[in-house]
Amino acid sequence: MIYMKYLPYILNCGTRCYVRLDINPKLMNNEMAKIRISVPSLEGLNFADFGCFNVFVPTKEEQxxxxxxxxxxxxxxxxxxxxIESAIAKLREYRSSLITAAVTGKIDVRGAVKC
Structure with a gap:
């Protein structure tokens, strides 16, 4: 038995991708088409391809x-x-403030050393 949150990890398609194994096989291709649109790693995969996978399936508790x-x-x-994104935003804000201060003359950059 496969724990449904485990399946995306063994298919390597991210954490927000869920494949229902209990639906009608005729409808499965439609479901796979929806997933294929949102998950590039499953591109070109159809229901018949699932028979080709050899997947180690640990117990449900281990999953x-x-x-x-x-x-x-x-x-x-x-x-x-x-x-990191927050630090980058703060650094950009600091850079902008520093440039503004230099341009408006609030700081003297004439003696600054070039790197």
Whole structure:
């Protein structure tokens, strides 16, 4: 049995992609078409291709542990990305303020050393 949050990780298609295995196979190609549009790594994949996968499937409990670990790490990485983006925005603001101060004469840059 596959834990549905585990499936995107074994298909390597990100955390927001869910494939329902309990739907009618005739409808599966429509579902795959929707996923194919939003997930580039599944481009060209159809229902028949699922029979070609050899996938190690741990127990459902192990899958949940793996998913919890990956989601926790992804959350940590997302937090770091936000901090970096915030630092970049502050540096850009500082740069802009520094340029404005230099242009308006609030600071003297005539003796500044070039790097």
């Amino acid at each position: 949940k542990v793996i998913v919890d670990f990956l989601e926790r790490k992804i959350s940590e990485i997302d937090g770091l990305i936000q901090k």
